[in-house]
Amino acid sequence: xxxxxxxxxxxxxxxxxxxxxxxxxxxxxxxxxxxxxxxxxxxxxxxxxxxxxxxxxxxxxxxxxxxxxxxxxxxxxxxxxxxxxxxxxxxxxxxxxxxxxxxxxxxxxxxxxxxxxxxxxxxxxxxxxxxxxxxxxxxxxxxxxxxxxxxxxxxxxxxxxxxxxxxxxxxxxxxxxxxxxxxxxxxxxxxxxxxxxxxxxxxxxxxxxxxxxxxxxxxxxxxxxxxxxxxxxxxxxxxxxxxx
Numbered sequence: 001x002x003x004x005x006x007x008x009x010x011x012x013x014x015x016x017x018x019x020x021x022x023x024x025x026x027x028x029x030x031x032x033x034x035x036x037x038x039x040x041x042x043x044x045x046x047x048x049x050x051x052x053x054x055x056x057x058x059x060x061x062x063x064x065x066x067x068x069x070x071x072x073x074x075x076x077x078x079x080x081x082x083x084x085x086x087x088x089x090x091x092x093x094x095x096x097x098x099x100x101x102x103x104x105x106x107x108x109x110x111x112x113x114x115x116x117x118x119x120x121x122x123x124x125x126x127x128x129x130x131x132x133x134x135x136x137x138x139x140x141x142x143x144x145x146x147x148x149x150x151x152x153x154x155x156x157x158x159x160x161x162x163x164x165x166x167x168x169x170x171x172x173x174x175x176x177x178x179x180x181x182x183x184x185x186x187x188x189x190x191x192x193x194x195x196x197x198x199x200x201x202x203x204x205x206x207x208x209x210x211x212x213x214x215x216x217x218x219x220x221x222x223x224x225x226x227x228x229x230x231x232x233x234x235x236x237x238x239x240x241x242x243x244x
Contacts, residue, residue: 032205032218033143039222043105044229048128050109055116064114077107085223094215101219108230115237123241130240131233138191139225142198153196159189179238186235194228201225 054060063070081104085097092100115124142149163186170178201221208217 028209029202029205032209032214033202035218036201036221036225039101039219040225040229043101043222043226046102046105047109047112047230050106051112052116054110054113060110060113061117064111065117074107074110078104078111081107082223082227085220089216089220092216094219097216097219101223104223105226112230112234115234118243119237119241120244123243124237127233127237127241131229131236134191135194135229135232138194139198142195143202145195145199149196149199152192153200156189156192156196159185160193163189183235183239187232187239190228190232190235194225194232197221197224197228 063074081100085100085104089097163182166178166182170182201224204217204221208214
């Protein structure tokens with residue numbers, strides 16, 4: 001029995017169409033994730049530059065080392081920008097979201113200038129490069145793994161809440177041992193969150209692909225990974241860093 005030429009010819013065309021869509025989707029996903037990583041890396045770099053310049057100016061020691069409204073304004077400003085982005089994302093434009101992200105990165109730099117007053121430059125460099133290497137590996141795992149990390153994410157977020165409670169308690173206890181324990185647990189929690197957030201951001205692309213919220217979604221993804229990186233770096237620095 002001869003093959004139906006129309007059936008035979010339709011198969012390759014359908015397969016070619018599916019392959020073309022898959023290739024286009026993969027290219028779109030790579031472009032989206034590259035945008036997220038570019039925002040995140042640029043934000044971390046800018047924060048580091050601002051922190052170093054502020055610490056080198058001498059004003060950081062005066063402002064962050066003593067009492068005053070300006071000190072608390074600098075410390076709390078990053079939280080304000082995170083809340084503005086998180087709760088106002090659907091009401092603002094992509095340009096406004098970008099502006100808020102860069103203002104957040106700037107104020108984080110001002111607040112993190114204190115690490116240059118407390119830790120040696122060598123310790124800061126070691127912690128940064130260790131964080132960068134760990135972050136790359138963990139994020140790559142989150143991007144490539146077939147395992148669903150959503151359940152792990154719930155556990156990690158609960159762990160972060162518990163960690164915050166412990167940090168508040170230690171403000172009154174002032175225990176050096178507690179600081180080391182908190183730092184060690186913090187490294188573990190944010191290592192896990194790096195992999196979880198990467199998978200979550202990748203999965204989110206399926207929902208926003210081709211929509212007008214892709215730009216804002218990329219910024220929020222970058223913000224999540226930025227926070228993972230900064231917290232991982234900070235806890236690692238407190239755990240292994242040498243003080244001035």
